[in-house]
Amino acid sequence: MQPEPPQDALAAALSTGAVARHLGVSPTTLRSWERRYAIGPARREDGRHRRWTPQDIARLELMCRLTAHGVPPAEAARAARGTAPAGSARPPQGGPGGQGALPLGEVRPECRGLARAAVRLDASAVQELLETALADHGLVTAWEEVIAPTLHAVGRKWASAGERYVEVEHLLSWYVSGAMHRIRPAPGAPRTPPVLLACVPGEQHSLPIEALAAALGERGLPVRMFGAALPAEALRDAVRRTGPRAVVLWSQSRATADRALARSVAGIEWGLRGARGHSALLLAGPGWGAGTPDPRTGRLFGLRSGLDVIVELAAGGAAAGGIPASGAAPAGPAAYGS
Structure with missing residues (x-):
């Protein structure tokens, strides 16, 4: 049995949606990991709503780093729960999600989550995180505070790492372009010059x-x-x-x-x-x-x-x-x- 989290950790607990945006995965992925690999939150509010403590999130961050390097999810979950043999499932130095993570600086949590999903080449998470950012913040704020900083970080990483990360830039650019094209124009005045x-x-x-x-x-x-x-x-x-x-x-x-x-x-x-x-x-x-x-x-x-x-x-x-x-x-x- 896991030890009871302290009250201050419970007070700082986050919802599944907030954790998903932070990590760059979809809420569906978090629920799937909990169901399949028993890597869920320590506590639920009223027995129903998931609330993730900082300790829960740290385990998820480790699992994300391991799976980004090709470690099978079940093995990564055992390592994240602290049940794997010592030294197993250790992420390699550098590369996506480790020392080679994208240089983002001070940005919104949604930006970090989008960057993590792009580095993992997790297309479904990238698409979902883009749609969520646009819905939550509107196009202009989502572009200036979430999308553009991530694109710039990918570009800087590519420029400093040779041919590495080109696939990250292409995948992210493709889904950003798709998200822009799905925004429906409002009706305008007739005969307005374009x-x-x-x-x-x-x-x-x-x-x-x-x-x-x-x-x-x-x-x-x-x-x-x-x-x-x-x-x-x-x-x-x-x-x-x-x-x-x-x-x-x-x-x-x-x-x-x-x-x-x-x-x-x-x-x-x-x-x-x-x-x-x-x-x-x-x-x-x-x-x-x-x-x-x-x-x-x-x-x-x-x-x-x-x-x-x-x-x-x-x-x-x-x-x-x-x-x-x-x-x-x-x-x-x-x-x-x-």
């Missing part, structure tokens, strides 16, 4: 503007999303054909940021002779560096503030040159999505 979103030629990183497209859709603003690596002439043709209220160009790296292209897009006029219009051009992403290549060009800094800029544009509030005053200067030290 917002055109595209990556510059050669740029394959489109997740940040996928998040922007979903956020604009939630607000009922029409979007034309062209995704990764749109050729320059195709971009210019799309601007002329759609007459967008704004064009957002994403560049992840300085190697893809094309200032000459930005100047040419900013100068495009569209519409009938005598009633010509032009679009506000907004540059997004860390590739553009400081400043803008054209006085008619603005910058987006952060999903939340960038969304405000575009909503103001759509409402007709613009300073000289067609760019809202709120979009003329950075809202913080890091560019949107950097």
Whole structure:
């Protein structure tokens, strides 16, 4: 029989949902582990609701680390319960979940849970944790405080570990993209000029503007999303054909940021002779560096503030040159999505 947990530990006990978000597993997985491997909470409230103490969670964390390294769940559970032979089921040094865990810093517990699930390549948990974060916090907060920090940590780990962790980035990116695409747009006003979103030629990183497209859709603003690596002439043709209220160009790296292209897009006029219009051009992403290549060009800094800029544009509030005053200067030290 396990010893009775102290009262202060019981007071700090967490629900199954909170523990699942922290660990990066689904609540169904926790219940399955309890049923199959007897690695459940020490106490339930009123005999029904599971409440996990810090000691319970420590056992689960060990089990997650062991299974991430390929230890069979039954053996990992015995080790986590302290019933395995000494020295067995020991996780190797480094690698996912050990010394090679993603460098996250001070983040939300949901972010750590998502990172753990991604490192384990646990697709169902990644999908469930993304959906929960979006439902609990809304798209903008979930992106800025849960999804983007995890994506950045994966990218930093990949950059420092050679070819390792590429599979983690690909899996996480795939399910983030799917979650963005499942967000249904709200109905908008008819005949509203759209917002055109595209990556510059050669740029394959489109997740940040996928998040922007979903956020604009939630607000009922029409979007034309062209995704990764749109050729320059195709971009210019799309601007002329759609007459967008704004064009957002994403560049992840300085190697893809094309200032000459930005100047040419900013100068495009569209519409009938005598009633010509032009679009506000907004540059997004860390590739553009400081400043803008054209006085008619603005910058987006952060999903939340960038969304405000575009909503103001759509409402007709613009300073000289067609760019809202709120979009003329950075809202913080890091560019949107950097």
